[in-house]
Amino acid sequence: MAPRTKVVLVWIPSHVGIPGNEKVDELAKLALNKEVHDDKPVIWSDLKLKANTHLEQLWQTDWDTEVDNKLHDIRPNLKERPVYDERLNRKQETVVSRLRIDHSLITHEYLLKGEQQPYCTACECPFAVKHILVECADFC
Numbered sequence: 029m030a031p032r033t034k035v036v037l038v039w040i041p042s043h044v045g046i047p048g049n050e051k052v053d054e055l056a057k058l059a060l061n062k063e064v065h066d067d068k069p070v071i072w073s074d075l076k077l078k079a080n081t082h083l084e085q086l087w088q089t090d091w092d093t094e095v096d097n098k099l100h101d102i103r104p105n106l107k108e109r110p111v112y113d114e115r116l117n118r119k120q121e122t123v124v125s126r127l128r129i130d131h132s133l134i135t136h137e138y139l140l141k142g143e144q145q146p147y148c149t150a151c152e153c154p155f156a157v158k159h160i161l162v163e164c165a166d167f168c
């Protein structure tokens with residue numbers, strides 16, 4: 029603000045106590061809960077944003093209600109993108125991603141070979157990266 033700027037404060041009375049303004053305020057509050065139906069054109073970008081938000085919510089709901097989805101553990105919120113470590117090269121990042129999603133040769137080779145799924149000999153549960161790295165006492 030410039031040193032010689034003059035500031036004037038003016039008190040403006042609210043609508044309280046003024047009958048016409050009280051009625052307008054009451055109607056405005058009622059209008060907040062009403063659905064709007066009109067034939068005015070909708071701006072494409074507004075519609076696209078609304079549609080995307082709605083679809084993201086549907087997708088998240090489907091994602092949250094899926095049963096036995098191991099990927100839900102590593103990415104519960106679909107809007108949150110995985111964070112990549114810029115210090116890793118492509119090959120290293122691939123290894124980290126495969127570990128995160130539990131897709132490794134040791135746990136999935138049986139699918140390629142048409143064999144039975146391997147089980148941990150100590151726990152007798154399906155062989156998985158998380159099991160090897162976190163859960164199984166035999167591997168820790």
Ligand SMILES: [Zn+2]
Pocket residue numbers: 148149150151152153159163164165166
């Ligand atoms: Zn085990």
